[in-house]
Amino acid sequence: MDPKVVNLYNDYIHGDMPRRSFLKQLVGLGGSVTAANAVLALVEPNFAQGQQIEPTDPRLQQGYASYEGSFGQVRTYFARPAGTTAKLPGVLVIHENRGLNAHIEDVARRAALAGYIAIAPDGLSFVGGAPEDQEAARDKFRQADTMTITADVISAVDYLKTRDDCNGKTGSVGFCYGGGVSLQCAIADPGTDASVLYYGRALSAEDTARVNVPLMMNYAGNDQRVNAMIPDFRAALDANDVPYSLHKYPGTGHGFHNDTSQARYNEVAAKLSWQRTISFFDHYLKI
Numbered sequence: 046m047d048p049k050v051v052n053l054y055n056d057y058i059h060g061d062m063p064r065r066s067f068l069k070q071l072v073g074l075g076g077s078v079t080a081a082n083a084v085l086a087l088v089e090p091n092f093a094q095g096q097q098i099e100p101t102d103p104r105l106q107q108g109y110a111s112y113e114g115s116f117g118q119v120r121t122y123f124a125r126p127a128g129t130t131a132k133l134p135g136v137l138v139i140h141e142n143r144g145l146n147a148h149i150e151d152v153a154r155r156a157a158l159a160g161y162i163a164i165a166p167d168g169l170s171f172v173g174g175a176p177e178d179q180e181a182a183r184d185k186f187r188q189a190d191t192m193t194i195t196a197d198v199i200s201a202v203d204y205l206k207t208r209d210d211c212n213g214k215t216g217s218v219g220f221c222y223g224g225g226v227s228l229q230c231a232i233a234d235p236g237t238d239a240s241v242l243y244y245g246r247a248l249s250a251e252d253t254a255r256v257n258v259p260l261m262m263n264y265a266g267n268d269q270r271v272n273a274m275i276p277d278f279r280a281a282l283d284a285n286d287v288p289y290s291l292h293k294y295p296g297t298g299h300g301f302h303n304d305t306s307q308a309r310y311n312e313v314a315a316k317l318s319w320q321r322t323i324s325f326f327d328h329y330l331k332i
Contacts, residue, residue, distance in 0.1 A: 047074060048267065048298065049074055050071065050074055050075075050084055050088065050308065051088065051298050051299075051308055051309055052298075053067065053070055053071060053074065054067075054088040054089075054308070054309075055298070055299050055300070055309075058142070058143075058183055059142065059221075061187060064180060068081065068085075071084065071085065084308070087306070087307045087308040088306055088307075088308040088309065089179070089306065090146075090148065090179050090303075090305040090306055091305050091306075091307070092146070092147040092148055092305055094304070094305060094307065095147075095148050095151065095303070095304040095305030095306075095310075096147070096151050097151055097154075097155060097304070098151055098154040098155060098158065100150070100154070102154065102158075103127065104126065104127055104158060105124050105125065105126065105127055105154060105157050105158065106124070106125050106126070106127045107122070107123065107124040107125075107154065107157070108122075108123060109121065109122055109123070110123055110164075111170075112166075112200065112201065112203075112204035113200070114170060114171060114196075114197040114200055115171060115193050115196050115197055115200075116171040116193070117170070117171060118170065119166050119167065119168075119170045119171070119197045119198075119200065119201070120145070120166070120167045120170045120174060121145075121164045121165060121166035121167065121201060121204070122145060122149075122150045122153055122164065122165045122166075122167075123153070123162065123163065123164045123165075124150075124153050124154045124156075124157035124162075124163050125157050125161070125162040125163065125210060126157060126158070126160060132209075132210055132211060132212035133160065133161060133162050133210065133211065133212060134160075134161055134162070134211070134212055134214035134215065134216070134326070134330035134331060135161060135162040135163070135164065135205040135206070135208065135211040135214070135215045135216070136153075136156045136161040136162070136163045136164075136215070136216045136217070136218060136326060136330075137163075137164055137165075137166075137198075137201050137202060137205055137215065137216070137217040137218070137227075137230065137237070138152050138153045138156060138163055138164070138165040138217075138218055138219070138223075139165075139166075139198055139217060139218065139219030139220070139222075139223030139224075139226050139227050139230075140165065140167070140168065140175075140219075140220070140222070140223050141220050141221040141222050141223055141303075142183065142186050142187075142221060142222040143175060143179055143182035143183050143186055144167050144168055144169035144174070144175025144176075144182050144185070144186055145165055145166065145167035145168075145169070145174075145175050146175060146177070146179070146182065148303060148304075148305045149165045149220075150165055152165070152218075152220075153165040155319070156218070156323070156326075159323045159326070159327075160327075160331070161216075161326070161330075162205070162208065162210055162211050164201055164204070164205055166197065166198055166201045168186075168194035168195070168197050168198045169182070169185060169186060169189060169194065170197065171189075171193055171194075171197060172185060172189045195226055195229065198223075198226050199226065199229060199230055199233045202215055202217070202230050202233055202235055202236060202237055203235050206235055214238050214330045214331075215237045215238055215330070216237055216238060216239040216240060216241070216325075216326045216329065216330050217230040217231075217237045217239075217240045217241065218240070218241040218242075218243070218322055219241075219242065219243065219245060220243040220244070220245070220300075220302060220303065221243070221244060221245055221299070221300065222245065222246075223243075223245065224241075224242035224243045224244055224245020224246070225242070225245035225246030225247070225248075226245070227240045227241060227242050227245065228240055228242050228245070228246075228247070228248050228252075228256075228260065229248070229252070231256050231258050231260060232248070232252055232255045232256055236258065237258060238258055238329060238330060239258055239259050239260075239261075239325060239326060239329035239330060240258065240259075240260055240261075241260070241261045241262075241263070241322050241325060241326075242260070242261070242262045242263065243263045243302055243318070244263065244264055244265050244268055244271050244299050244300070244301075245271070246271070246274065247274040247275070247277070247278035248278065248281070250277070250281040253278065253281035253282055253285055253287065254281070254285050256282075256285065256287045257287075258288075258329075259287075259288040259289065259325070259329055260282070260287060260288070260289040260290075261289065261290050261291075261292075261321065261322065261325045262289065262290070262291045262292065263292050263294070263302070263318045263321070263322070264291070264292065264293045264294070265293070265294060265297040265298050265299050265300075265301050265314075266293055266294055266295040266296050266297050266298075267296070267297065267298050267299075268297075268298060268299040270299075271299065272293075275291075279291065290321075290325070292318065292321065294311065294314035294317070294318065296311070296314075297311045297314045298311075301314050301315060301318075302314075302315045302318060302319070
């Protein structure tokens, strides 16, 4: 896949580029409408392709719940190991800039199978929830108040800690937009006990100085916009003696963990980063 195509798609989903403009530029890169349509199928989400764990998997108890947000109830997906009454540590899974979707629910199930109560809230609940159509979801997210979305997602930490089936230990993991919010969960009140970022916005130097829990960052090797933040962020982490691990995956682009997009997904990096994430949570939340 031509990196220019992936970069164009990333610009499209992270900005306000009209779809018509995106498709026109895609045709220009592909050389024809036929070629552009073939490429489009590889970059846009295919939730069936990315489903690793069936929603009906008998090893899990799963469903939907809600908690109080800024302007009403926030809808959240949850999954936990079936067949146990023991209280477990919790993991908050935070969506990208399109609200809750089937992919993020699948990631939550992966965390649940690792022995956690996993919840994945929909930050767009206050505006009616995330649409299934991902372009509509992107536009709805862009038009909604980002501060409210973020506040409602971070409120999930308190909800998770106070669930009857949670032992009070909590972690967070987020992707892109959600990666930045995951780091904010580490300095919230109440905050997480450990937080993981995937190719998201770094904390400011001021906020980094407030971190007193371990962090993990997973970055793509080729992600100029996000990676430009790393040097200053790392300097602030070191200056404040924040415990952290930082991993960069060579040859990958933004969104490499998202297995619904064949063009962006990198299986080796995705599996390694997820293994590291679960090991990180096991160390800080289960011991």
